[in-house]
Amino acid sequence: MAPDNYVHSHGDNYYYSGSTRDFGFREDAGLCSGARIIFARDISVARRGRLSNLVIMSTCHLGESGTTMPGAFAIAKTKAGWGAWAGPSFYLGYLGEAWDSDEYAFETRFWSAIGPGYGVGQAFDVARLGAFNAGFAANWYGSYVWTGRAGPLPSGCPSCL
Amino acid sequence: MRTRTSSAVRRRAARVVAAVAVAGMAIALGVPGGTSVGDAASPFVAGGPVTDRTPVAGDRAAVALARAADVRARLGLPSPATSRVERVVDRFDGSAYDEVTESDATGRALGLHRFDARGRLVGSVAFGWQAAGGPRLPNAAAARARGSRLATDLGLDAAGTPDVQPAPDDTGWTLTWSRNVDGVPVPGDGVRVDLWPDGRMHAIVRTERPLAARPITTLDEATARARGTAMLGTLFGARTDQVAITTLALAWVAPNSAFDPTGPDAPGTTLRLAWVVEARTSGPLADELRAVKLFLDAGTGALIGGDVLR
Numbered sequence: 001m002a003p004d005n006y007v008h009s010h011g012d013n014y015y016y017s018g019s020t021r022d023f024g025f026r027e028d029a030g031l032c033s034g035a036r037i038i039f040a041r042d043i044s045v046a047r048r049g050r051l052s053n054l055v056i057m058s059t060c061h062l063g064e065s066g067t068t069m070p071g072a073f074a075i076a077k078t079k080a081g082w083g084a085w086a087g088p089s090f091y092l093g094y095l096g097e098a099w100d101s102d103e104y105a106f107e108t109r110f111w112s113a114i115g116p117g118y119g120v121g122q123a124f125d126v127a128r129l130g131a132f133n134a135g136f137a138a139n140w141y142g143s144y145v146w147t148g149r150a151g152p153l154p155s156g157c158p159s160c161l
Numbered sequence: 162m163r164t165r166t167s168s169a170v171r172r173r174a175a176r177v178v179a180a181v182a183v184a185g186m187a188i189a190l191g192v193p194g195g196t197s198v199g200d201a202a203s204p205f206v207a208g209g210p211v212t213d214r215t216p217v218a219g220d221r222a223a224v225a226l227a228r229a230a231d232v233r234a235r236l237g238l239p240s241p242a243t244s245r246v247e248r249v250v251d252r253f254d255g256s257a258y259d260e261v262t263e264s265d266a267t268g269r270a271l272g273l274h275r276f277d278a279r280g281r282l283v284g285s286v287a288f289g290w291q292a293a294g295g296p297r298l299p300n301a302a303a304a305r306a307r308g309s310r311l312a313t314d315l316g317l318d319a320a321g322t323p324d325v326q327p328a329p330d331d332t333g334w335t336l337t338w339s340r341n342v343d344g345v346p347v348p349g350d351g352v353r354v355d356l357w358p359d360g361r362m363h364a365i366v367r368t369e370r371p372l373a374a375r376p377i378t379t380l381d382e383a384t385a386r387a388r389g390t391a392m393l394g395t396l397f398g399a400r401t402d403q404v405a406i407t408t409l410a411l412a413w414v415a416p417n418s419a420f421d422p423t424g425p426d427a428p429g430t431t432l433r434l435a436w437v438v439e440a441r442t443s444g445p446l447a448d449e450l451r452a453v454k455l456f457l458d459a460g461t462g463a464l465i466g467g468d469v470l471r
Contacts (some may be wrong), residue, residue, distance in 0.1 A: 010449050010471045014404040026449060033445035040286030056401040059471065060451070065330050079330065081290030095329055097451060101417065103426070108253055112211035122270060122288050127285045129275070130254065133468075134339065139329040146288045 003075065004054035004150055008103070011059025011093075011135045012068070016041070039138045045071035050074060052099050054120070057093045058103045063093025063139035071143045081121070081144045089142040090120040102136040102156060120148045205252035205427035217246040217259060229261040229274045232282055235314050236362045242266040249275075257428025258283055284317055286364040292332045294359040301325045304334035307360040312338070312352060317367055319352040333357045342372065347413040347432065372413055376460025380436065385409060388462045389438035389455055396453070403446040404445045404453070408439040414456045417466035428466070434459040 008025040014037050024039040052073035062069045066138045070077050070091040080086035092110070094103065113123035121144025128138065205211060217225065225246045233240070241263030249258045258275040265271055275284035298304045305325045312319035323336040333356050340350035350370055355363040380388075386409055396403045413432040418424025438455040453471040457463065 007374070008471075010451070033448045035449060071424075079290060079292070079332070080291070082288075094317075097470055099454075100471065101419070105253070105428075108205075108211060110209075112253075118270070121290055124288045125288055125364060127274075128355075128364060129366045131287060131366075131370070133348055134324070134337065136334070137326075137329060 004056075005052055006056045006058065008058040010035075011057060011062040012063060013064075014039070018101060021067050023062055023064075023066075025057065025062065040068040040072040047073065048062040051087065051089060054090050054148055056107065057094075058107060060094065060097045063137075064095050065139075067093060069093065073101050075142050077141045079141060079144065084143075085145070086141075086143045088146055088149075090146060090148065092124065093139055095137040095139055096135060102132045105130055105132065105136055106136075114148050118155075119144070120146050123148075179244070187425070192264075198339065199455070203250065203252050204425055207426040211250075211251065211253045212252040213252070214260075215248045217248050220449070223245040224280070225259045225261050225276060228276050228280060228282070231275050232285060232315065233263075233355075236285075236287075236311070238272060238287060238362075241271055253427045255427070256283075260284075266304040279452070281367065282317065282365065283367045284365065285362070288363060292357050294357055294361055298334065298356070298360050301327070304356055304360070308336035308354045308356055309333065311362060311365075312354055314338075315365070317352045317354075317365070320353075323352075323354075324382060328355065331358065333363060340369065342413060345411050345413060345434065347372075349415075350413075350432075365436060371431050373431050375434055379411070379434070379459045380457075380462050382409060382436075384459055385438070385459075385462065387435035388457055389436070389440075392455055392457075392464060393438075393440055393453075397446070403444040404440045404442050406438055406457050407441045407452075410437055411435070412437045414466065416456065417468075419466065419467040419469065433465060435465060436462075 004053055007025055009028060011024065013021050013023050016022040016039055022039045022041050024037045027036040055070070055073045055075060057063065057069055061067070062108065073091070075089045075091045076086050078086050109130060110123050110127040113126040114120065118126065121140070124138070124140050168204045172265055187405065198275065203213065209298040226244055229244065243264050245262045245264070246259070247260050247262070247362040249260045258277050260273055260275050262273045263271045270288055272287045273285065277283045298307060305323060309324070310322060319338040321338060323338045326335045336356070338430045340347040352365070352367045354365050357363050386406065389406060389409065393406070394406050395406050412435060414435045414437060415428035415430070415432055417428040419425070436459055438457060439452060440453045442450050450469065450471060454468040455464060456466040458465050
């Protein structure tokens, strides 16, 4: 499979074990506190290196330069602009602490821009043309020139369609 | 199998969950539930179209194209093979502008420029994410100097010293001139210039939303703090000891439905003077929620919106 994934939750660079840290997000378990942390490395193990196409981490911190979350979905931490290609993949996240209103506004514009002819990279650029709280910053990895459509489907999977 | 879920749907669901906890309090305190605070003629609805686009031709298109050519010349951008002019009504922002989209001979969009009703440049972006170019600006001071010159040359009304921040992954610089009105900040409004590492323009955005009339009398800080404290108590109940007000200040804010699931899906287009109460969490509550903002109308103390930091 090459699915798309969207997460809106509490994200951070948490302690994983001892002094080891890893990026992750809180599971939506309907809990007010103590929800399980889903770490990038655990996602990576579960997905066994399979690519996701479009991943949006609508959380704090998971778009930072040090984030390990793109790799969990087999998305390379590169920015392939015009003339380059990093495969059918795009990862979107935010730096530092990001308020809900900014994420909502950014993503509303992002989805809106993809439709009328823009690819994911151009949609990212268009989404930034708005009013945000001081310090708000979005980041991306993957391919700038790509439609955002899921695929390609894996071979040898007769039940994928 | 696609597992993507519409962000708007997800966000709406999240807002509903957050809002249920305070809906009763909000109603009791006079929140205008269900009252449109956006463009009444074409309010944005989550999942629906954000913009309405209409082709522009004739003299009006010629004016927009001339303005775009001027911007392009000042920024050193390449000449396009074709240009398209559209009138855009943005339902989410409640704004309207003429947008010039420039493309190369293959039809690939090179960039766009937006002009408001007064002909002012309110948005521009160079597409392609071509961060590599000429010699890099050596530091923030050089970026500030370059961005300030650009802003002045483009007539962006960028007065004062901008904040300068490096872009993620060393991909340039972001300069921000924040708007203040009589000493009161207008968060989100102002001018932002994004530069590539070598100083070329990546994007420009100018935001100047309308302000409502100031209230005849403004609640004093102590009263606003007391109201904020009471609302936090209602909002967090037994966990109130894990929430503490960290800042309390006047600001011009867009009313929103952060705590009202029946309200509009977009923030209000006319800003109102409010006491902004920011409270940070601690203890187990901080596992899920970092902070919350309450917007209290500066005149009445009514909750007119807020924000959440997960």
